[in-house]
Amino acid sequence: MAQKAKGDINKAGWESTDFPVLCETCLGDNPFIRMSKQDFGRSCGTCARPFTVFRWNPGAGMRFKNTVICQTCAKVKNVCQTCLLDLEYGLPTQVRDMALGVTNEAPTSDINREYYAQNMESKLQAGSTGIQGSGPTRSQSAGKEMLKQLARTDPYYKRNRPHICSFFVKGECNRGAECPFRHEMPVGDQHQNIEKNIQDRYHGREDPVAQRIMSTHAESQGLKPPDDTTITSLFLPSVPATSTEQSIRTSVFQSLSSVDPAEVKSIVHVAKTKCAFVNFKQRSTAEAAAYAWSNGLDIDGERVTVRWGRGKKKAADITPVPTPLVVVT
Missing domain, CATH: 3.30.70.330 (RRM (RNA recognition motif) domain)
Structure with a gap:
């Protein structure tokens, strides 16, 4: 083992796996799915370590999908390696962590991120489970009830559909039926780009999808x-x-x-x-x-x-009450 580690010292901490950590939606409804596997195909979007990349088509008429983070990072936050949504509730990590009161102090520099991931991998191998965070976990009924109300119980396969063709929206697409993207006009705010940096989505920082979910739920309450x-x-x-x-x-x-x-x-x-x-x-x-x-x-x-709370009324908005005139005879 020592000779192998010495001869392959640059690959220390690199991840090699046989099957990815995926949610039901990203995996698709095809029971005979085929995946291509590439060892150390790319660097993890969060810890920057090379990992095994999987690529597959979740079903007929769907777009190809691939893993974007390593298994260690996915297990630490209990998220899918592709969509980065929570495996239990199907929600962005920002929504889940805010409801449960979980905070994470993962480093941001490349070297520290790799060191942090290796330590987390050692803890996972030692039997440590659950969402890793530095703050207390809010195991309160209110937070859990909110997650149950927002959770998606069934797979949402529409999320695997091809993206809308931007050239079709502009009236410039000439590929017709051969175009791999959807030829339909966006509805509402679908034209807005809701994709975020992988690290921001993973750590739950200013995620526009999470903000929209939380604001809608708050208004309903x-x-x-x-x-x-x-x-x-x-x-x-x-x-x-x-x-x-x-x-x-x-x-x-x-x-x-x-x-x-x-x-x-x-x-x-x-x-x-x-x-x-x-x-x-x-x-x-x-x-x-x-x-x-x-x-x-x-x-x-x-x-x-x-x-x-209520705002303070401005002095200009307050109508003065006239003092009654008393006539003494």
């Missing part, structure tokens, strides 16, 4: 962001009678482990009326908290509903 952008506070109308400011603060920070605690301006607990206010410094952070708390926030074993 009555947490549509108010038009007044100066409102950066969330209102907890009915906290438990036994709650204190410290217990509320602990629940807030545990559920927002991916958010910098410095972004929380203040937490005000009004014990007399059993309510609380969570004030943020920036509107974007308040919206992220509203997305995470769409199904409520668990405080001291009870689920508390969340609503947006």
